[in-house]
Amino acid sequence: MNYDYIEQLIDRYFSCQTTLxxxxxxxxxxxxNDVPGHLMQYAELFQYEDEAKQESLGSDFDxxxxxxxxxxxxxxxxxxxxxxxxxxxxxxxxxxxxxxxAAEKALSDKSSHSVENTEINPYxxxxxxxxxxxxxxxxxAEAKPQADSLTVQPAENxxx
Amino acid sequence: xxxxxxxxPLKNILFRTALRITMNREEAEDIVQDTxxxxxxxxxxxxxxxxxxxxxxxxxxxxxxxxxALHRNRVISLNEEIHDTEDNHPSVFDNIINNERxxxxxxxxxxxxxxxxxxxxxxxxxxxxxxxxxxxxxxxxSDVKINIYRGRDFLKKNCKNL
Numbered sequence: 001m002n003y004d005y006i007e008q009l010i011d012r013y014f015s016c017q018t019t020l021x022x023x024x025x026x027x028x029x030x031x032x033n034d035v036p037g038h039l040m041q042y043a044e045l046f047q048y049e050d051e052a053k054q055e056s057l058g059s060d061f062d063x064x065x066x067x068x069x070x071x072x073x074x075x076x077x078x079x080x081x082x083x084x085x086x087x088x089x090x091x092x093x094x095x096x097x098x099x100x101x102a103a104e105k106a107l108s109d110k111s112s113h114s115v116e117n118t119e120i121n122p123y124x125x126x127x128x129x130x131x132x133x134x135x136x137x138x139x140x141a142e143a144k145p146q147a148d149s150l151t152v153q154p155a156e157n158x159x160x
Numbered sequence: 161x162x163x164x165x166x167x168x169p170l171k172n173i174l175f176r177t178a179l180r181i182t183m184n185r186e187e188a189e190d191i192v193q194d195t196x197x198x199x200x201x202x203x204x205x206x207x208x209x210x211x212x213x214x215x216x217x218x219x220x221x222x223x224x225x226x227x228x229a230l231h232r233n234r235v236i237s238l239n240e241e242i243h244d245t246e247d248n249h250p251s252v253f254d255n256i257i258n259n260e261r262x263x264x265x266x267x268x269x270x271x272x273x274x275x276x277x278x279x280x281x282x283x284x285x286x287x288x289x290x291x292x293x294x295x296x297x298x299x300x301x302s303d304v305k306i307n308i309y310r311g312r313d314f315l316k317k318n319c320k321n322l
Contacts, residue, residue, distance in 0.1 A: 014313065020287055045315055047259075048269075055172070055176050056171075056175065057172060062164075062168060066163070
């Protein structure tokens with residue numbers, strides 16, 4: 001068998017001129033059974049290169065690392081989780097307020113405008129009441145109805 | 161980015177690289193752990209990195225070099241032999257390499273200066289291109305070739321003496 005090609009590859013390997021593919025060819029060749037005596041001196045080197053790639057870390061390493069990461073993630077998440085009940089409460093408050101205001105609006109739409117007016121402008125109502133009282137007074141004593149209505153009106157202006 | 165899918169698979173190449181530099185299994189394992197955890201913590205930045213693997217190997221190598229420097233300082237301060245921390249671990253690969261002659265090759269590679277050793281590790285064991293090795297080691301491609309050339313030359317001369 002002619003080993004010219006392999007010998008040439010070996011020479012090129014030691015002068016850093018081989019490609020990665022050619023270096024793989026050398027490793028495969030020296031891991032085979034037909035290595036001639038004069039090339040045996042290189043066999044161990046190329047066999048070693050293949051063997052050394054088997055060196056690895058076991059699954060116990062993976063487990064240890066994953067447990068470290070899980071612990072760290074929990075610590076990182078904790079501050080956020082602490083606020084979860086607060087966010088829930090805030091959401092409930094927001095819902096209650098929304099429903100409440102919607103219901104209020106719906107009810108007020110149904111009710112009469114007069115009620116709305118008395119609510120918005122209580123002084124008119126107060127004045128009305130006062131007037132009715134005054135009217136009653138007037139009915140009791142009809143002597144000075146105009147003077148009474150005049151005393152009420154300045155008070156109204158002041159408040160407005 | 162997923163830890164089990166994107167980061168954990170780097171463990172073996174990082175382990176072999178760190179082991180080649182520190183020549184101590186426990187330290188190499190520590191370095192891999194530190195590197196992988198740092199990558200995970202900085203995973204948002206890592207998505208911008210061209211090659212996560214190259215970045216990771218580079219980071220692990222720097223950690224390994226730091227540890228070696230730390231040992232050297234300690235050893236010097238104790239007035240002990242500097243090479244005590246290195247070279248005295250012939251059984252590092254015991255569980256993989258049983259053959260005496262392969263152990264000899266293993267020891268020969270570990271006698272090389274760190275740059276030659278790491279460059280040979282990345283080229284001949286990990287199958288990286290000169291360009292990738294240049295990026296990982298932060299040196300030029302021609303420097304990578306020079307280091308590999310010198311390393312292989314040493315191995316060639318010494319494996320003949322087997």
